Amino acid sequence: MQNPLLALLLGVAVLSGCDNDHHDNPNATTRDHITFTTHAEKEVANDVVMVDVSIVRHGVDVPAMTKETNTDTAWAMNLAKQAKGVESKTTSFSTSGSYAGDGAPQTWDVSQSIHLESQDPQVLSDLLGQLQEKAQIGNISYGISAGAMEAAKAEMTTNAMTKFREQAQKVAGDMGYSQYEVVTLSIQSPDDTMQPAPMMKSRGDYKGDKASVPAAAAPEFKAGNPVLEGGKEKLQMNIQAEIELSDK
Numbered sequence: 001m002q003n004p005l006l007a008l009l010l011g012v013a014v015l016s017g018c019d020n021d022h023h024d025n026p027n028a029t030t031r032d033h034i035t036f037t038t039h040a041e042k043e044v045a046n047d048v049v050m051v052d053v054s055i056v057r058h059g060v061d062v063p064a065m066t067k068e069t070n071t072d073t074a075w076a077m078n079l080a081k082q083a084k085g086v087e088s089k090t091t092s093f094s095t096s097g098s099y100a101g102d103g104a105p106q107t108w109d110v111s112q113s114i115h116l117e118s119q120d121p122q123v124l125s126d127l128l129g130q131l132q133e134k135a136q137i138g139n140i141s142y143g144i145s146a147g148a149m150e151a152a153k154a155e156m157t158t159n160a161m162t163k164f165r166e167q168a169q170k171v172a173g174d175m176g177y178s179q180y181e182v183v184t185l186s187i188q189s190p191d192d193t194m195q196p197a198p199m200m201k202s203r204g205d206y207k208g209d210k211a212s213v214p215a216a217a218a219p220e221f222k223a224g225n226p227v228l229e230g231g232k233e234k235l236q237m238n239i240q241a242e243i244e245l246s247d248k
Helices: 004-024 062-082 121-131 146-174
Strands: 032-045 048-059 086-098 107-118 136-143 179-188 232-246
Touching (some): 048 062, 048 121, 062 086, 062 121, 146 232
Antiparallel strands (some): 048 136
């Protein structure tokens, strides 16, 4: 049977040996892991205007209203194609009816929607002024073109990485270490963080690279035409990192 006192003494010796290994090797590298986040921000002008217009006809003669709607849609699309720098496409077409009651005939609504996009608010405003003759203006929203978004992301990436290196070095120094190594690093771009809003959207699929209209050349909207002003949007890029600290 093993002596309990002998077993206890052996255990103390093992623990003492582990502690001596650390003290006997002063050059042994000690390491700690730190996780932190850095970010960069930039205000970017919304340089794309998006407008939905609808051609709606109300009455009882559906075939006649459908024909008139199609004719007016063709007229609107022709105007849009003549407007320089305007992207246009037809979207939804619908026919819906409602009963008035008391033996009155059923009435119908026939509608066709058109989506318009442009980086020139003055040209688009003039077009909408013409379209109001036969169409109704619906939702107006603003976004950032692909070219402007990529330029902003490149600048923010540079700034965010600079901040990351500065913070990593500061953390290492504050904790008494001389160096650090990156364990993991992830970048969250504005495309990941932006949530579309009814009046402000990110449009990464718009291929135009035209610069925003300078303040000195602000458009002069004609009376009766809608005023289109997209303003600016604040974008943010985040860097989530884990670093390993070491003495050398």
